[in-house]
Amino acid sequence: MGVGRAAHVRICVGALTLTAASAALAELPETATTHAPREMHGVAALAIFGGLVAFAVILSLLHLYERARWTRRERELAGALDVLRGAHDRAEMLLNAERQVIVTWDRRSEPVVEGDISLAIYGERPTSGYARRVLAFGTWLVASDAAAVEAAVETLRARGTSFSLSLRTQTGRSIDAHGQAVAGRALLRLRETSQERCEIADLRATLDETRRGLSALAGLLDAIPQPVWRRNRDGGLSWVNAAYAAAVEAETREAALDGGVELFDRPAREAIIRDEAARAAGLTRTVPRLSAVVAGSRRMLDVFETTLDSGRVGIAIDVSELESVRADLQRQMNANVRTLDQLPTAVAMFDVSQRLIFHNAAYRQLWDLDQAFLDSRPSDGEILDHLRAERKLEEQADFRGWKHGVLAAYRAAEANQSWWYLPDGRTLRVVADPNPQGGLTYLFDDVSDSLNAETRYIALRRLQAETLDTLAEPVAVFGADGRMTLANRAFCTVWRLDPATVEERPHVDAVIAACRSLAPAEEPWLDIRDAVVGLESRTAQSCRLEVVDGTVLDCAAQPLPEGATLLTLIDVTASVNVERALTEKNDALEKAAQLRDTFVHHVSYELRSPLTNIIGFTQLLGDETVGALNDRQREYSDHIMRSSAALLVIINDILDLASIDAGSLELQREEVDVQTTIEAALRGIEDRLAESHITLALDVPEDIGSVHADGKRIRQILFNLLSNAVGFSDAGQRVEVRARREAQELILSVRDHGRGMPPEIADSVFNRFESHTLGTRHRGVGLGLSIVRSFVELHGGRVLLETAPGAGTQVTCIFPLFPFDGLQREHPERRPATTPTVIAARKPGLAVH
Incomplete structure (x- = not known):
């Protein structure tokens, strides 16, 4: 194209030069031309004409050339336009292939927004003005993302800095924003990636879960x-x-x-x-x-x-x-098989398919079955059919229904018991016990002899009842379970009992409750109850009952075999007067007991001074101030010291009781810190705890505070309770000490998990010189709990005792937080009861928290 344009220029220049030369010749002076020959004029005219013709031809040729070139150029531009239109259509198709918006800025014109503008107006109908709303990022993006993308767009338009952001719309959709400079223009591409991100997140979560699973599996396999x-x-x-x-x-x-x-x-x-x-x-x-x-x-x-x-x-x-366990189990199973084979009870085991897998010799002998038949592992139904064919089962009106009921035991969850009455007169007690692994175990017990014996026993009881009814004295028999099994007519008449009630075999407690209205004294009934249901001893006991109508009855409880008790009553009203004549003698005996106590008190006081000297000299010997001691001498010295200290404690307790009885013991009241006092008492018992291997549990709140009391006596109370608890506890057990403030009272309790006490012992443990070992090595003089009760009552408090055989013992001391002395002097009637409350029916396993 450049070569053609140069040739065209050369032709135009030559034509213009020729035209100019012809014009110059035409303008020559006439004087000059007159001298030229006329031929020159013709040549010049001809040259001018030829130049014009040449110019016209050149112009025509140039016009044809340019027209052809522009036509060709027009075709090229039309083709290029078609190509651009195709590219534009393809770009629009790619742009609309997914939800995206492309915004383009140049330096002078307004931004151009192309694509799916519903990306920014989700849920609204688009209008003509919504294209610009795409650039109002704050109206459809969250605030932080809107600020970030606006700053990035500003930087892109100012400096051409590319960026890529992940944005979140106000409706929760995910948008990817990518900006870059293209051909001097700033271009922003917004594309929704919610679905892709969800898929990526799911894949990532699946990958993380798989990795965690593999890591856990690897850790498990490695562990x-x-x-x-x-x-x-x-x-x-x-x-x-x-x-x-x-x-x-x-x-x-x-x-x-x-x-x-x-x-x-x-x-x-x-x-x-x-x-x-x-x-x-x-x-x-x-x-x-x-x-x-x-x-x-x-x-x-x-x-x-x-x-x-x-x-x-x-x-x-x-x-x-x-x-090894399997071999032991097999040996055990073989031993069990040998044992079951020696039992008189017939045993048969069936598996989950109801086929016989084991039977003992008694089973084979009971039904007289052939060993070959049993070795073939017949089913339960086949055995029943075989026994019916041999007429060894009782005839049933509906044998199929009866058989179905027997086999229903395989689907039962618990053991089932039934009675089979055989044609030969035998009676079988049949127990069908489902096995945990499936199947059933039958136990066939021939109870014919026991039923016959029971029949004879019932007849004998009727004979005995008729015999006892002929007696004039009231007679009753109680069984080992404490229920009345027999009572004659005289017994019912004396105590006005309904014979129908006696037939219901009432418990001894119910009988006592029914009879107490006629004989209100409580102690004889307690003796009768202890004789009937007591487990400590099985000896004959007697008591006296005074009926409200003046009748006096002597009751005798005689143990019978198998735990039964015979209760007989004799009317001794006539001899009561003689008994009352012995009252003076009883008074004399009481005075003698009082003199004994006085003598013990005086002796204890006189023993205190020499005992103190013994302790002092023993300490001097033990400190080796007078010379060194060998091991045997030191052992003797320690033994003397411990015995003297124990004797001194007993003497002090006796003197304290004597002072209390005389009314001369006064409490030294002061503000006593409860927790410090408890810790001081615990230090005195630490050695015994260690020797007996007994654990001490202390439950005292830090804010327990103080109480207005005699601190020395409080420590003495706790020491006696702890000594008693340790003495009646076995090695490895625990003694618990608990302190609480409740309703203007301080509650201190000491609990052991030892043998506990029966009610008859629990009623007397607070009496002086009452000591019970209860099968332990603990043996005292019986003053510890008496001291406890006396000191607690001096403080105006009360003592609770909770105990039961085998469930341990808990002693609770309740002290008033206010001083009690003035209240006692001003209002004697408001003084608490001095008898300790004994709760002997506490359930085993009671825990102190």
Whole structure:
């Protein structure tokens, strides 16, 4: 195109030059031309004409050339326009292929927004003005993302800095924003990626879950004690767990892998491969157990190995103990079979398919069955049919329904008992007990003899009842369970009991409640109750009952065999006067007892001074101030010291009781810190706790505060309670000390988990010189609880005793937080009861929190 334009210019220049030359010749002076020949004029005219013609021809040619060139150019531009239109259509198709918006800025014109503008106006109908709303990022993006994209767009338009952001719309959709400079223009692309992000998030979550699962599985396999390994396709080890490395005695798993240390030898590994192939084919396992050296010892292992795409994985389970337990179980089962074979009760066991799997000799003899028939493992239904055919079962109107009911025991959850009456007169008690693993166990007990004996027993009882009814004296018999089994007519008449009530076998407590209205004295009834239901002793007892009508009855309780008790009553009204004549003698005896107590008090006081001297000189000997002692002498000195200290405590207790009885003991009241006082009492018992291996549990709140009381007596109370609790506790048990403030009262309790006390002992433990060992080595003079009760009552408090045989004992001391002395002097009627409350019906296992 450049060469054609140059030739065109040269032609135009030549034509213009020729035209100019012709014009110059025409303008020559006439004087000059007159001298030229006329021929020159013709030539010039001809040259001018030729130049014009040439110019016209050149112009025509140039016009034709340019027209052809512009026509060709027009065709080229039309083709280029078609190409651009196609590219534009393809760009629009790609732009609309997904939800996206493209915004373009140049330096002078307004931004151009193209694409799916509903991206920014989600849920609204688009209008002509919504295209610009795309750039109002704050109206459809969250505030932080809107600010970020606006700043990035500003930087892109100012400096051409590219950016890529992940944005979140106000409706929760995800948008990717990408900005860059293209051909001097700023271009922003907004594309919705909610679906892609959800898919990516799901894939990422799945990947994380898979990784966690693989990590957990790897950790589990590395933590279990069973060796686990993985082999590659060549059969070499590619991974082992820590148990495998320990089994082959490798320092680390890597050492086991690097050395290729195998747990099994080659024949065993080949057997494992064959076993895996057999299991894959559904055949029976060929390698039930393998022997291997695990950590230096020979063990029996159960090996499982399976083939995967990447190789094989396996695990070895140590079943050495299982084999030993299985052998022991087999021996035990054989012993049980031998034992059951010796039982007179017929036993038959059926499996879950109702087929006989075991029977003892008594079963075979009971039904007289052939051994060959039993060895064929017949079903339960077949045995019933066989017994019916042999006429060994009672005839049933609907045998099929009866049989269905018998076999229903296989579906029962609990044991079922029934009675079978055989044609030969025997009676069987049949127990069908479902087995935990399925199936049923039958127990056939021939109770014919026991039923006959029961019949004779009932007849004998009727004979005895008729015999007793003829007696004039009231007679009653109580069974081992404390229920009345027999009472004659005289007994019912004296106590006005309904014979129908006696037939219901009332308990001794119910009988006492019915009779107490006629004889209100409580102590005789307690003796009668103890004689009937007491477990401590089975000796004859007697008591006296005074009826409200003046009748006096002597009651005698005589133990009978098998735990029964015979109760007989005799009218002794006539001899009561004689008994009352002995009252003076009883008074004299009481005075003698009082003199005894006085004598003990005086003796204790006189013993205190020499005992103090003994303790002092013993301490001097023990301190070796007068010379060194050998081991035997030191042992004697310690023994003298401990015995003297124990005797001094007893003497002090006796003197304290004497002072209390005389009314001369006064409390030294002060503000006593409860927690400090408890800790001081505990220090005095620490050695006994250690010697007896008894644990002490202390439950005292830090804010328990103080109480206005005699601190020395409080410590003495706690020391006596702790000594008593330790004395009646066995090694390994626990003694609990608890303190609480409730309703203007301080509650201190000491509880042991020893043997506990029966009611008859619990009623007298607070009496002086009452001591009971209850089967323990603890033996005292019986003053500890008396001291406790006396000191608590001096403080205006009360004592509660909770105990039961086998459930331990808890003693609770309740002190008023206010001083009691003034209240006692001003209002004697408001003084608390001095009798300790005994709660002997506490349930075993009561815990103190």
